[in-house]
Amino acid sequence: MTNTAYQSHAERATIFNEDEARVNWHDETLWWVRQKRDRAAHLIPEWESLRELASGIKDNVLSNLHDYLVSFEEQAIQNGVQVHWAADAAEHNAIVLSIVKRHGVNRMVKSKSMLTEECHLNAFLSEQGIEVIDTDLGERIVQLAEEPPSHIVLPCIHKKKEEIGDLFHEHLGTPAGNADPQFLTAAARLHLREKFLTRRVAITGVNFAVAETGEFVVCTNEGNADMGAHLADVHIACMGMEKIIPQRRHLGVFLRLLTRSATGQPITTYSSHFRKPRPGQELHIILVDNGRSRQLGRPDFRNSLKCIRCAACFNTCPVYRRSGGHSYHTAIAGPIGSILAPNLDMKEYADLPFASTLCGSCSNVCPVKIDIHDQLYKWRQVLVQEGHAPLVKKVAMAGMAFTLSLPSLYKIAGKAARWTLSHAPFAVNNKLNPWYKNREMPQVPASSFGEWYAKNRTKNK
Numbered sequence: 432m433t434n435t436a437y438q439s440h441a442e443r444a445t446i447f448n449e450d451e452a453r454v455n456w457h458d459e460t461l462w463w464v465r466q467k468r469d470r471a472a473h474l475i476p477e478w479e480s481l482r483e484l485a486s487g488i489k490d491n492v493l494s495n496l497h498d499y500l501v502s503f504e505e506q507a508i509q510n511g512v513q514v515h516w517a518a519d520a521a522e523h524n525a526i527v528l529s530i531v532k533r534h535g536v537n538r539m540v541k542s543k544s545m546l547t548e549e550c551h552l553n554a555f556l557s558e559q560g561i562e563v564i565d566t567d568l569g570e571r572i573v574q575l576a577e578e579p580p581s582h583i584v585l586p587c588i589h590k591k592k593e594e595i596g597d598l599f600h601e602h603l604g605t606p607a608g609n610a611d612p613q614f615l616t617a618a619a620r621l622h623l624r625e626k627f628l629t630r631r632v633a634i635t636g637v638n639f640a641v642a643e644t645g646e647f648v649v650c651t652n653e654g655n656a657d658m659g660a661h662l663a664d665v666h667i668a669c670m671g672m673e674k675i676i677p678q679r680r681h682l683g684v685f686l687r688l689l690t691r692s693a694t695g696q697p698i699t700t701y702s703s704h705f706r707k708p709r710p711g712q713e714l715h716i717i718l719v720d721n722g723r724s725r726q727l728g729r730p731d732f733r734n735s736l737k738c739i740r741c742a743a744c745f746n747t748c749p750v751y752r753r754s755g756g757h758s759y760h761t762a763i764a765g766p767i768g769s770i771l772a773p774n775l776d777m778k779e780y781a782d783l784p785f786a787s788t789l790c791g792s793c794s795n796v797c798p799v800k801i802d803i804h805d806q807l808y809k810w811r812q813v814l815v816q817e818g819h820a821p822l823v824k825k826v827a828m829a830g831m832a833f834t835l836s837l838p839s840l841y842k843i844a845g846k847a848a849r850w851t852l853s854h855a856p857f858a859v860n861n862k863l864n865p866w867y868k869n870r871e872m873p874q875v876p877a878s879s880f881g882e883w884y885a886k887n888r889t890k891n892k
């Protein structure tokens with residue numbers, strides 16, 4: 432996202448809220464997913480111990496990240512994998528491009544990878560004349576709509592089935608007005624099958640990478656990562672460097688937590704292990720930093736690197752559910768995205784930690800026990816200290832601080848406010864006041880609490 436078209440979370444949420452029916456349906460659908468997660472979690476008596484264990488394993492990973500990464504690299508090379516390191520998004524994209532160019536290819540398939548969204552890989556490759564087809568159904572839908580995903584697990588959750596029917600009619604030639612999900616899925620399957628069979632390069636993401644063995648695991652419900660990787664001559668796996676876990680046995684902990692937290696399923700339909708290239712195939716892994724080392728060096732925020740991208744914090748968040756993923760203007764939306772994004776660019780994403788009620792529901796559901804709402808609160812303090820609060824807020828806070836420091840001024844201001852609200856409410860209740868737009872202003876009391884207390888204390892003596 433660029434600054435030229437900058438719109439804050441609040442501005443984008445206002446646009447999303449113009450369609451009230453969509454907001455209600457979006458809210459209810461995600462709450463339904465959250466309830467599925469609850470039922471799945473409650474079926475496992477040791478759920479809380481699993482969360483504790485996962486959090487502890489990730490603590491260990493973050494404290495020894497360098498060693499685990501080096502061990503993973505050594506094992507992967509021994510397995511015949513070509514390992515690349517990328518310091519940032521630009522390097523990641525350049526590495527992908529160099530591999531693709533070496534093979535003289537100008538089109539490829541890609542399964543869901545939030546890292547490649549974070550690096551804006553599709554746009555970069557398209558500028559180089561290389562076509563990327565997203566093969567996850569939800570991702571393909573948003574790609575056809577020329578939109579980014581709005582949710583990391585359910586990329587097109589903001590779209591109604593009728594809109595998808597229209598998109599497929601326009602791009603895939605399905606009959607106009609047919610919005611039957613089964614029919615549309617079958618049409619997408621036919622459309623994608625031809626892509627799978629004809630593309631020689633496939634990109635996948637990585638859910639977990641095992642330091643002990645150099646293997647990695649990709650979880651999908653559609654099997655599209657497997658189709659892409661198994662049919663292609665070249666498989667490129669793009670991986671944020673925090674995806675490391677120490678040993679294969681730890682997969683049991685994370686795989687049990689991931690999908691139950693994401694969709695309420697006991698396990699993803701496909702949890703595919705990749706260790707070495709099949710004969711004649713090239714397998715590349717790109718290990719990407721892109722700000723992760725910086726986040727690791729921030730004591731208050733390093734825990735955010737434990738995230739396994741289940742999106743449970745999205746589904747439970749009252750702000751996300753009613754503002755939509757695009758309002759976050761970053762690849763990873765929701766509560767965790769609001770912690771990760773300011774690390775990449777404080778100025779650009781200064782609004783995001785404020786897009787929360789701090790109710791703590793996100794921290795309650797997080798399978799790796801990230802203290803999400805505490806970190807959002809801490810980011811607010813950092814952003815204000817670093818001068819990234821909006822000017823209006825800065826002036827208002829300075830004015831409040833001055834008024835609250837002088838009791839006599841506070842009393843006068845209180846009287847003036849009560850008089851204005853009772854005799855000239857339009858001075859406050861107007862469209863310039865963002866609070867008034869969505870709230871009933873309270874009934875004005877006849878006196879301040881101080882006046883009431885002084886009077887009643889005298890009376891009761």
Ligand code: SF4
Nearest residue numbers: 738739741742744797
């Ligand atoms: S922060 Fe926790 S709940 Fe949110 S996506 Fe990451 S692992 Fe899931």
